[in-house]
Amino acid sequence: MDRPTLILRVMLMAWLSGAATVSAQTAAQDAPHAFTISPGYRFTEKSGGALYNATCAGCHMPDGKGAQGAGHYPALADNPAVGAAPYVIINVLRGRKAMPSFGDEMNDDQVAAVVNYTRTHFGNRFAGDVTPSQVKDLR
Numbered sequence: 001m002d003r004p005t006l007i008l009r010v011m012l013m014a015w016l017s018g019a020a021t022v023s024a025q026t027a028a029q030d031a032p033h034a035f036t037i038s039p040g041y042r043f044t045e046k047s048g049g050a051l052y053n054a055t056c057a058g059c060h061m062p063d064g065k066g067a068q069g070a071g072h073y074p075a076l077a078d079n080p081a082v083g084a085a086p087y088v089i090i091n092v093l094r095g096r097k098a099m100p101s102f103g104d105e106m107n108d109d110q111v112a113a114v115v116n117y118t119r120t121h122f123g124n125r126f127a128g129d130v131t132p133s134q135v136k137d138l139r
């Protein structure tokens with residue numbers, strides 16, 4: 001291949017890969033949630049506290065008090081909705097409006113652990129441990 005042809009080929013390949021990136025970005029913008037975790041990602045943390053800090057804390061804050069600003073992130077502290085264990089499990093599995101889903105990124109043990117942590121920290125004292133099999137049934 002002569003040099004000008006090679007340069008043209010390299011430019012064409014660069015242009016094509018740029019076009020692919022743009023269409024991937026457009027697809028991401030069309031996704032139902034503004035924030036999506038990279039597909040195929042799996043959380044490796046096992047304890048409820050570690051999972052909470054790695055995921056939920058970014059929006060609901062480390063103290064569970066939530067945040068108000070560019071968006072509204074409800075408090076998980078002093079929130080009667082957190083008392084309803086299945087509701088919390090379903091939120092984590094499927095997401096809710098601006099909250100992303102974690103069902104594909106966490107296994108049943110991890111979901112149970114982070115839900116139990118949420119229900120027993122930040123001043124929350126909700127009784128009744130969530131079990132992995134409860135999570136499985138709600139998937």
Ligand code: HEC
Pocket residue numbers: 035052055056057058059060071072073074076079081082087088091092096097098099100102114115118
């Ligand atoms: C990207 C930000 C974000 C992350 C990360 C996130 N949430 Fe949320 N969460 C939200 C938003 C926003 C809402 C409110 C959704 C709505 O409009 O109803 C919400 C709602 C909730 C609710 C319902 C509260 C209520 O009063 O009805 C629970 C429970 C909850 N989140 C728990 C969690 C847990 C547990 C995690 C971690 C596994 C988590 N969230 C991670 C943004 C987030």
